[in-house]
Amino acid sequence: MALLELRNIETYYGPIMAIRGVSLKVDQSDIVTILGANGAGKTTVLKTISAAMEAQKGSVTFEGVDITALDPDRVARLGIGHVPEGREVFPFLSVDENLRMGAYTRSDADIGADLELVYDYFPALAEDRSLAAGFLSGGQQQMLAIGRALMLRPRLMLLDEPSLGLSPILTHEIAGIVKRLNEEQEVTMLLVEQNAKMALDLGDYGYVMENGRIVMEDTCQRLKNATDIKEFYLGMKDQGVRGRRRWKQRKTWR
């Protein structure tokens, strides 16, 4: 049984249909990635899973339990940690308080130990423990957002564009940490990325979204070698016979 399963989800922003029937599965301890251009609906899928947005149709099941109609705080309580797009930290709380808020749903005695674990993974945060999170650099804020979700002891982590606005070095570092968390802490990941190379290198299985639909799915290994993905997401293109590209070339799924 899959850890998370979406069946035919439809989500609207007012009258606008953002998700047009998406079904996907995330298996235990995999890294699953969703690729797609701007406005494809990737973020909306994650928001629908963590119930920040309401699905009009379809169902979301987590560990066999239907979570479609739950409140967002109930979903978090079940062990779904969401790292939202764009470093959504609590700007006036200190780094320490931000992380402790991540453990809001927990009341066990290991919170302190987990705090140290997060600082272990992110030494850059440990230096500024008592600093207000709003003063951190972009990379640190992204690390804080990931660390905060980690404090939930999540079974599943939803990562929304963790590389957004970060330098290539930091992107690489974040990717390494995502991989380590997956291996060492056995956190299943659902990763949304525009940085297709990073996502495909990290992921086990991948979905490609366009206009609110899933148009392609396969293992990341095979996706990496698919011509469409190469051309449209990885920017590798074969030259035409006369050294020109055919601009009207269509994707195979259209």
Place this chain on the structure above:
Amino acid sequence: MPRVFACRTRRAHTILETLQLLIIGISQGCVYGLIALGFVLIYKATEMVNFAQGDMMMLGAFIAFSLIEAFDWLFAFVPVLGALPGASFAFAFLGTLLVMAAFGVVLERGVLRPMIGEPPFAVLMLTIGLGFVLRAVAGAIWGNQPRALDSPFAGGTFDLGGLIIGYENVAIVVGTALLCGALYLFFRFTRIGIAMQAASQNQLAAFYVGIPVKRVFALVWAISAAIAAAAGILVAPVNLIDPLMGFIGIKAFAAAIVGGFGSLPGAIVGGLLIGIAEPFVALHLPPGLSEVSAFVILLAMLVVRPQGIFPSLQQKKV
């Protein structure tokens, strides 16, 4: 020598008079500050402005009035408590805070939660309408005549080196200080208090870490209603209580803006500023001006420093 002596006494007299006005002003300012605190708390957490805040103060005062009568009657049968002066007041005070907190929760659940997502203007009209309803209901239950709350602080004074200080003024200042201290500790050190800060700073992230944001909103309304009630009970010995006493909520709103809408210390400082200005204006400037001095200060503030005394640093993300 006699001339010098006369001069000195006059100066001493002026200083005394100034101090006397200052005490009145500070205690009145504390009341404005407490109501302003309610405005700011609700605004920071839910981005709604509750124009019924002053009327919640009025309602709190009337509930205390009835509870004091009830406890007086009850304690007549209890030998020890009946003998203690102010026992029924103390119990009624705590009881009122609880009743008003519950009222705040009911209000949020029943009236304001369905308004989430509606335009701010609609919420604003709703709270103004709520004020009308509260005034009418209070008038129907307790009558429109001013009443005196049976407070142990009423009327008593003590002499401090020629300075006449009323117990009620001391009670207001001490009560406000205690409430502010309690709120500070609550928001700074308790888990739910920090969670309330978190929810007001970034609602989406609060959802994602599992903070029950709806319950937090209800709690904010409960706290605001309880603070308003405390203000109503504290101010009752100074002014009589009547269904229209909530109109000082408008001045408190001015105080909240002067303090920088969105800052809790700012609300208290803004309240003090307006409260202190009033008695001095009343004494030294033509009559009637003291009533508008709050708004003159507000206008001056908006021209000189529109972000208020303690501007809220957060820029709204678009």
